[in-house]
Amino acid sequence: MKSSTKLVLFFLLLSSFNLFYVTGKEFQLDWEVPKSRTQQVYNQWASENRFNVNDTLNFKYKKDSVMVVSEEEYEKCHSSHPLYFSNNGDSTVFELDRPGLFFFISGVAGHCQRGQKMIIKVLEHASPSQSQTQNATTKGSSSKKNAAIGMLPISSPAILLLIISVFGFLSL
Structure with missing residues (x-):
């Protein structure tokens, strides 16, 4: 095999690695004042979902704002x-x-006191089986609840083995 053909195959294989890159999921939510002060709409929604590092929250709203605050500020609204x-x-x-807790409140006066606030718990990086289960669950949900935009992860040893195989192929 000509060396130029080997080089082209190598770059094609190398460029395909981005297919295995793990991206986060995007969760969409309508960020508005709940109809009842006693409802914990956003914390209920958050408890029904699993959040990992690199996931994103897409807050949809009209004439509002989103603030990330400390736990104390969350309690005080x-x-x-x-x-x-x-x-x-x-x-x-x-x-x-990052993993851990995020405290969200509306920046509009009175909205937080009326229930427009939420705590999100972000987990450590998910294992492949958790990601696959989560993707299957998310795909069945409505886009209003959340939307998945992730890919399956691949382990570092598998990538290393693939690279070694490519170099072995190139030396033929």
């Missing part, structure tokens, strides 16, 4: 110095960039 603030018109996309 007020923050003069939020960790994150956005009011991009009609939607905000927020990436869950």
Whole structure:
């Protein structure tokens, strides 16, 4: 086999690695004041979903804002110095960039007190079996509840084995 053909095959194989890259899921939610003050609409929704590092939340709203605050500010429903603030018109996309708890409240006066707040628990990186189960569950859900945009993960040893095989092929 000509060396130029081997080189082309090598680059094609190398460029296909991005197919195995694990991306997060995007969860969409309508960010509005709940109809009843006693409803825990957003925390109920959050408890029905599993969030991992690199997942994103897409808040859809009209004339509102999204703030990430400390636990204390979440309890008080007020923050003069939020960790994150956005009011991009009609939607905000927020990436869950670490494991742990995220506390969200509306930045509009009175909305948080009326139930427009949410706690998200982000898990450590999921194992392949968790991701596959989660993808199957998410695909059956309505896009309003959440939407999956992930791919199956591949292990590091499998990638290493593939690279070694390619170099073995190139040396033929």
